[in-house]
Amino acid sequence: MERWGRRPTAMVYFAGGIIFSMVLFQVSDKVVSFFALMLAVFFGLGMSPLMGAFATELFPTRIRGQAAAWVRNWFEIAGFVLGPALVGVLGDHATGAIGNVGDTVTLLMVLQLPTIWLVWRYMPETKGLELEDIHA
Amino acid sequence: MSRRTFAVGIVVVLVVFAGLGFLVDRLNGDRLRPEGVAEDWLVAVGDTTRKGVRAESEERAAEIGPVELAQSLLDAAGDTDGDRAFTDLEVGKAATDSGAERVPFRLHIHEADDATDGVVVLERTGERWRVVGIDQRRAGERVPSEGGPPPSSAPNWVWLVGLAVGLVVTGLASLAVRLA
Numbered sequence: 235m236e237r238w239g240r241r242p243t244a245m246v247y248f249a250g251g252i253i254f255s256m257v258l259f260q261v262s263d264k265v266v267s268f269f270a271l272m273l274a275v276f277f278g279l280g281m282s283p284l285m286g287a288f289a290t291e292l293f294p295t296r297i298r299g300q301a302a303a304w305v306r307n308w309f310e311i312a313g314f315v316l317g318p319a320l321v322g323v324l325g326d327h328a329t330g331a332i333g334n335v336g337d338t339v340t341l342l343m344v345l346q347l348p349t350i351w352l353v354w355r356y357m358p359e360t361k362g363l364e365l366e367d368i369h370a
Numbered sequence: 371m372s373r374r375t376f377a378v379g380i381v382v383v384l385v386v387f388a389g390l391g392f393l394v395d396r397l398n399g400d401r402l403r404p405e406g407v408a409e410d411w412l413v414a415v416g417d418t419t420r421k422g423v424r425a426e427s428e429e430r431a432a433e434i435g436p437v438e439l440a441q442s443l444l445d446a447a448g449d450t451d452g453d454r455a456f457t458d459l460e461v462g463k464a465a466t467d468s469g470a471e472r473v474p475f476r477l478h479i480h481e482a483d484d485a486t487d488g489v490v491v492l493e494r495t496g497e498r499w500r501v502v503g504i505d506q507r508r509a510g511e512r513v514p515s516e517g518g519p520p521p522s523s524a525p526n527w528v529w530l531v532g533l534a535v536g537l538v539v540t541g542l543a544s545l546a547v548r549l550a
Contacts, residue, residue, distance in 0.1 A: 262515070297376060304380060309383060312387065316387070320390075320394065323394055324394060324397070324398070326406060327403060327405050328401075328402055328406020328407050329398055329402060329403075329406065330398060330401070331394070331397035331398045332523075332524045333401075333521060333522025333523075334521070334523045334524060336520075337528075340524075341528060341529070344529060344533050345532050345533075345535055345536040345539070347536055348533075348536040349543075351540060352544065356547050
């Protein structure tokens with residue numbers, strides 16, 4: 235993140251997390267699943283420090299604390315809750331609209347694909363900048 | 371970015387969350403698949419040997435079908451020492467036979483190395499499915515891990531709709547950034 239920059243690192247980790255999660259939930263081969271799981275977890279966990287950096291560096295100093303608190307403690311936690319909840323609700327074998335956990339997770343990954351463009355287009359590159367020098 | 375913009379952003383996100391909940395509820399509708407009902411019943415039956423949740427599990431299973439129908443499976447589990455009777459289970463796609471639905475299943479009984487398989491038979495009563503028996507599998511009745519079809523899967527158009535929705539959300543986010 236410090237060497238490559240926030241933006242390219244985020245794009246690589248977002249793409250890796252999305253692609254390997256899709257593979258993981260669409261294959262039944264144990265060997266492929268094992269490696270897809272490792273890579274999905276690797277890239278998925280790697281998103282957390284990236285989001286932490288963005289949450290604090292994206293906003294100007296006067297609202298930095300409040301903004302970071304909202305982003306991390308509200309929306310991020312909401313994502314932790316809503317993501318798995320959506321999978322359970324839509325993928326439930328009895329009542330879910332999709333009725334298949336694997337397809338539901340894959341669909342949520344497909345929904346995320348265009349967000350990589352958002353990162354490329356709008357996320358400011360803050361590598362090497364002091365917090366005081368960032369004026370979003 | 372002003373405080374007002376920040377507050378508006380939060381409200382928009384909260385409204386989107388609420389709208390998402392409403393949308394998911396509408397998408398799910400009143401659907402009730404026999405495969406899921408059979409799975410729920412087997413899970414509840416397996417939990418009837420679990421310490422602390424026995425009564426609740428018996429009640430949950432009885433709402434779908436008599437626990438006694440799975441007595442042979444529970445007897446095979448023996449004394450589980452408070453654990454669930456089935457360590458894992460899997461159901462396949464239902465097949466219609468003489469007005470009933472046959473749902474293939476495969477499960478591991480507590481501390482057993484070999485899997486046990488069979489078919490849960492359900493009948494429709496009003497708007498609900500009720501388990502009326504457990505049967506042996508017939509030819510072609512398989513669960514997904516044995517090469518059988520999954521209980522349900524997303525139709526092809528869903529992937530395109532998913533991508534389109536992702537693009538729309540991205541466009542809206544892009545618009546919000548430009549307006550901020």
